[in-house]
Amino acid sequence: MYTFANIKCLRLILAIKEKKMHTPVVEDKVKSLSSLSEVLLTLSKDLNAEVDHVQPDWLEKFRQAVDHSVVSNAWFTEDAIREALNGLGYMLRKEALEKWVASYQFDIVAPKRVGLILAGNIPLVGFHDVFSVLMAGHIPVVKRSSQDQYLLPVFVEMMQSLVPSFQVEWVEGKLPEVDAVIATGSNNTSRYFEYYFKKYPNIIRKNRSSVAIVDGSESKEELEALGQDIFSFYGLGCRSVSKVYIKNDFDLDRLFNALYKYHPVINHHKYANNFDYYRALWMMNREDLLENGFLLLRPSEAIASPISTLFYERFDNEEVVRETLKSRMDEIQCIVSKKDIPFGQSQKPELWDYADGVDTLDFLLKL
Secondary structure (H helix, E strand, C coil): CCCHHHHHHHHHHHHHHHHCCCCHHHHHHHHHHCCHHHHHHHHHHCCCCCCCCCCHHHHHHHHHHHHHHHHHCCCCCHHHHHHHHHHHHHHCCHHHHHHHHCCCCCCCCCCCEEEEECCCCCCCCCHHHHHHHHHCCCEEEEECCCCCCCHHHHHHHHHHHHCCCCCCEEECCCCCCCCEEEEECCHHHHHHHHHHCCCCCEEEECCCEEEEEECCCCCHHHHHHHHHHHHHHHHCCCCCEEEEEEECCCCHHHHHHHHHHHHHHHHCHHHHHHHHHHHHHHHHCCCCCEECCCCEEEECCCCCCCCCEEEEEEECCHHHHHHHHHHCHHHEEEEECCCCECCCCCCCCCCCCCHHHCCHHHHHHCC
16 A cells, blocks of 8 residues: 555656656765866966865875876877866866756666776876766776876866765776776777677777868958867867868968967977878878978868878868768767857867767666
């Protein structure tokens, strides 16, 4: 026989399911993590800054992690690390966290062990996967990239100080037995991942690049902002623009002039080596080539261009371009234009801008 209390409880459960209400546990996590954004944004301006409410010993660990990262990976300059922190600080602002979790139903379930094989192309690129697993109430079993070993554990330690229930396992070598897998790699390694992890629920990510559409109506400021999308992280990120679709009557000198402010990028020795190599190679092959001393432009139908280069393709009809992009979405991470992601904003994804367009949190909550 149902008592009044039983009926009231049942109604509450149905109401939660109907409205996708999140539990007080999730609300507490959001509240506890609300200070994380401020910490990241402060450090993004000055890696040596003193941060309120942060223990000095944690700041010392953070700075050691920065030093180790800069030494072990030449692409991880202090500027690149600060830019990564700025993007994460924007992503984790309190109103964004609240909006993100409000879109899901967080049922109380037994925690699963979720294996994460992380990329290492840009600093802290695996943060979102680890964070999503923790917010879903599971345990991330993390295999870090050899290119990005030091920064992530420091920020996980900070999150654990804010939310003591967060558990993370770090692994070296072979991934142990887990309940699900999220693996990020190249097109080649993805085939290995798909075979090896086929018995688990999984998300397998491949190579992707980003594109921009320039219709000629852009202001000088917008074209300058496009440089942020091209040169951030030296073009190594999947959200870095590697190809631009340009209207037939657009003067490329406008683009070159707008991008000139980014010319110091050539002072990075690995970037400069790439520039010299492709300049020599394409000149020997008599490729149709434009260059300005720090960026090589070459017409191509390909999406992904090498570091220090930018592919471009002319168009008459933008709708034709968009139809082409729809057919190639498995190669594209995001589109920058006046109608899509604003110029200069490709490296500031929201929490719900999932890699490869696959809803990571929905996947995790359905395990």
